[in-house]
Amino acid sequence: MIDRYSRQTLFPGIGKEGQRRLGNSSVVVIGCGALGTIIATSLVRAGVGTVRIIDRDFIEYHNLQRQVLFDENDIRDGLPKAIAAERYLKKVNSSVEIEGIVADVNYTNIERLVHDADIILDGLDNLETRFLINDASLKHKIPWVYGGAISSYGMTMTIVPHKTPCFRCLSPSVIGRNIMATCDTAGVISPAPFVIGSLQTAEALKVLVGAQEINRDLIIIDVWEGTFHRLKIVPREDCPACQGKYEFLDGRFGIKTASLCGQNAVQVLNTKVEDLSFKELAARLKAVGEVTYNEFMLNFVVDSREMVIFPDGRAIVKNTTDESLARGLYAKYIGT
Numbered sequence: 345m346i347d348r349y350s351r352q353t354l355f356p357g358i359g360k361e362g363q364r365r366l367g368n369s370s371v372v373v374i375g376c377g378a379l380g381t382i383i384a385t386s387l388v389r390a391g392v393g394t395v396r397i398i399d400r401d402f403i404e405y406h407n408l409q410r411q412v413l414f415d416e417n418d419i420r421d422g423l424p425k426a427i428a429a430e431r432y433l434k435k436v437n438s439s440v441e442i443e444g445i446v447a448d449v450n451y452t453n454i455e456r457l458v459h460d461a462d463i464i465l466d467g468l469d470n471l472e473t474r475f476l477i478n479d480a481s482l483k484h485k486i487p488w489v490y491g492g493a494i495s496s497y498g499m500t501m502t503i504v505p506h507k508t509p510c511f512r513c514l515s516p517s518v519i520g521r522n523i524m525a526t527c528d529t530a531g532v533i534s535p536a537p538f539v540i541g542s543l544q545t546a547e548a549l550k551v552l553v554g555a556q557e558i559n560r561d562l563i564i565i566d567v568w569e570g571t572f573h574r575l576k577i578v579p580r581e582d583c584p585a586c587q588g589k590y591e592f593l594d595g596r597f598g599i600k601t602a603s604l605c606g607q608n609a610v611q612v613l614n615t616k617v618e619d620l621s622f623k624e625l626a627a628r629l630k631a632v633g634e635v636t637y638n639e640f641m642l643n644f645v646v647d648s649r650e651m652v653i654f655p656d657g658r659a660i661v662k663n664t665t666d667e668s669l670a671r672g673l674y675a676k677y678i679g680t
């Protein structure tokens with residue numbers, strides 16, 4: 345153990361005491377795309393005690409350009425990202441408790457998924473879930489590190505509940521201008537998420553060892569232009585979350601369908617389902633279309649439409665961005 349981390353404990357900011365604290369810490373990484381894979385691999389290698397990785401998606405070829413924990417075999421094996429990440433990282437550091445969870449993080453499950461964490465890391469591709477993390481963070485007093493990257497640029501900010509401004513304190517114009525673009529419209533080159541994911545990892549290490557040098561600004565980088573800016577954020581007086589109004593956590597802005605970033609696909613959520621029997625479902629669907637499944641997901645093709653269904657009842661309808669069509673197909677074939 346001493347040898348494995350020797351280069352890290354030599355660094356005065358960590359030291360042997362910091363290393364001990366890392367080993368007793370628990371982190372949750374929400375979203376395992378480019379940011380999430382960089383963060384997860386760094387924290388597992390750094391010897392954080394428990395790393396929980398939550399992601400709702402499966403792996404596709406266009407992910408391999410920047411999502412460093414996955415390879416072509418994972419795609420052939422039909423593995424969800426959270427499972428592929430867990431399997432690989434267990435080989436990297438067997439002393440770390442690694443937990444891959446295939447789930448969509450939403451207002452019904454986030455508190456259960458993060459309540460025992462010392463810090464939450466954002467590897468997401470959508471704003472709504474970030475506001476949800478922000479609510480859960482403030483309510484349970486768990487720090488979180490926001491990160492987003494698109495094209496050649498990205499942003500990050502560390503939120504320490506009741507000590508720094510929160511994510512909803514950011515003015516809507518700042519959020520709107522910089523992060524409403526998606527990777528399917530703007531594209532992304534790997535150095536952008538790699539830099540942001542690395543900055544997020546550094547923040548996590550600082551928070552976990554109890555360092556005082558926490559970043560309190562919004563950091564904005566552009567790897568193509570080679571720029572690095574800091575924006576001072578002041579707490580917004582009328583911020584609902586800072587006043588204890590957790591509107592996202594209360595499900596006020598919850599949605600049942602969502603177009604997926606980077607894919608021509610719609611996700612359908614069914615919070616009523618907890619544990620779906622693939623065997624029964626496959627038997628039913630074989631009558632109308634093509635069905636294949638493993639323990640993690642079921643693939644269903646009917647009338648040139650393709651759906652992937654997960655054991656928690658969630659489905660991804662491929663080759664469409666029409667949410668009502670997706671909802672209709674779900675109701676028709678899976679039921680509500």
Ligand SMILES: [Zn+2]
Nearest residue numbers: 510513583586
């Ligand atoms: Zn706030």
